[in-house]
Amino acid sequence: xxxxxxxxxxxxxxxxxxxxxxxxxxxxxxxxxxxxxxxxxxxxxxxxxxxxxxxxxxxxxxxxxxxxxxxxxxxxxxxxxxxxxxxxxxxxxxxxxxxxxxxxxxxxxx
Amino acid sequence: xxxxxxxxxxxxxxxxxxxxxxxxxxxxxxxxxxxxxxxxxxxxxxxxxxxxxxxxxxxxxxxxxxxxxxxxxxxxxxxxxxxxxxxxxxxxxxxxxxxxxxxxxxxxxxxxxx
Numbered sequence: 496x497x498x499x500x501x502x503x504x505x506x507x508x509x510x511x512x513x514x515x516x517x518x519x520x521x522x523x524x525x526x527x528x529x530x531x532x533x534x535x536x537x538x539x540x541x542x543x544x545x546x547x548x549x550x551x552x553x554x555x556x557x558x559x560x561x562x563x564x565x566x567x568x569x570x571x572x573x574x575x576x577x578x579x580x581x582x583x584x585x586x587x588x589x590x591x592x593x594x595x596x597x598x599x600x601x602x603x604x605x
Numbered sequence: 606x607x608x609x610x611x612x613x614x615x616x617x618x619x620x621x622x623x624x625x626x627x628x629x630x631x632x633x634x635x636x637x638x639x640x641x642x643x644x645x646x647x648x649x650x651x652x653x654x655x656x657x658x659x660x661x662x663x664x665x666x667x668x669x670x671x672x673x674x675x676x677x678x679x680x681x682x683x684x685x686x687x688x689x690x691x692x693x694x695x696x697x698x699x700x701x702x703x704x705x706x707x708x709x710x711x712x713x714x715x716x717x718x719x
Contacts, residue, residue, distance in 0.1 A: 530710075535712070535713075537609070537696050537712050537713050538648070538696075539710070540709065581645075583647060583648065585648075592638060592653045592661060593638075595647045595650075597647040598645075598646065598647045600645065
């Protein structure tokens with residue numbers, strides 16, 4: 496069974512601060528996705544990374560896939576209240592379903 | 606184009622009753638997935654469809670849970686004899702069908718069993 500562990504589970508920071516969320520596994524994934532979910536809505540895909548060592552930037556968000564394709568990180572620069580939400584990583588393997596992490600609940604205070 | 610839609614958005618039912626949850630995927634998406642999410646937690650995989658077939662039912666928690674898909678489109682998740690532990694948000698997602706790739710989610714159905 497493939498498992499993805501996310502840390503921290505909860506994070507509360509002030510507007511303007513930087514933060515990093517981690518997603519770790521002992522399994523290798525062919526792809527790694529990051530989603531953000533807001534209350535009452537389904538998760539929304541932010542990015543997909545497929546190559547070990549790959550770095551993708553989406554405005555103030557930087558995503559990295561580990562060289563061994565077992566881990567990933569999401570770094571947010573100068574966080575804003577609009578970044579508040581549940582961040583989920585999800586790994587894709589040979590099976591067609593994704594393996595989701597348990598999520599990081601981020602709260603950015605104005 | 607239209608995204609994934611789910612109905613109803615909220616469902617309150619009494620313990621022991623049956624419920625049906627509906628998912629309309631994005632047109633042309635051959636793969637469809639059902640997940641369960643308990644409050645503040647990650648997503649628990651339930652079942653996956655490729656076309657109208659379900660090659661992976663490994664996540665269904667008990668034989669009270671079943672799902673079907675018709676016309677390579679709409680899917681229905683049925684929970685029989687609901688229990689309080691079934692209370693959760695049930696999320697549906699669709700994708701183009703490549704293994705594990707880029708799933709697009711609906712808003713979910715919040716099920717409350719009283």
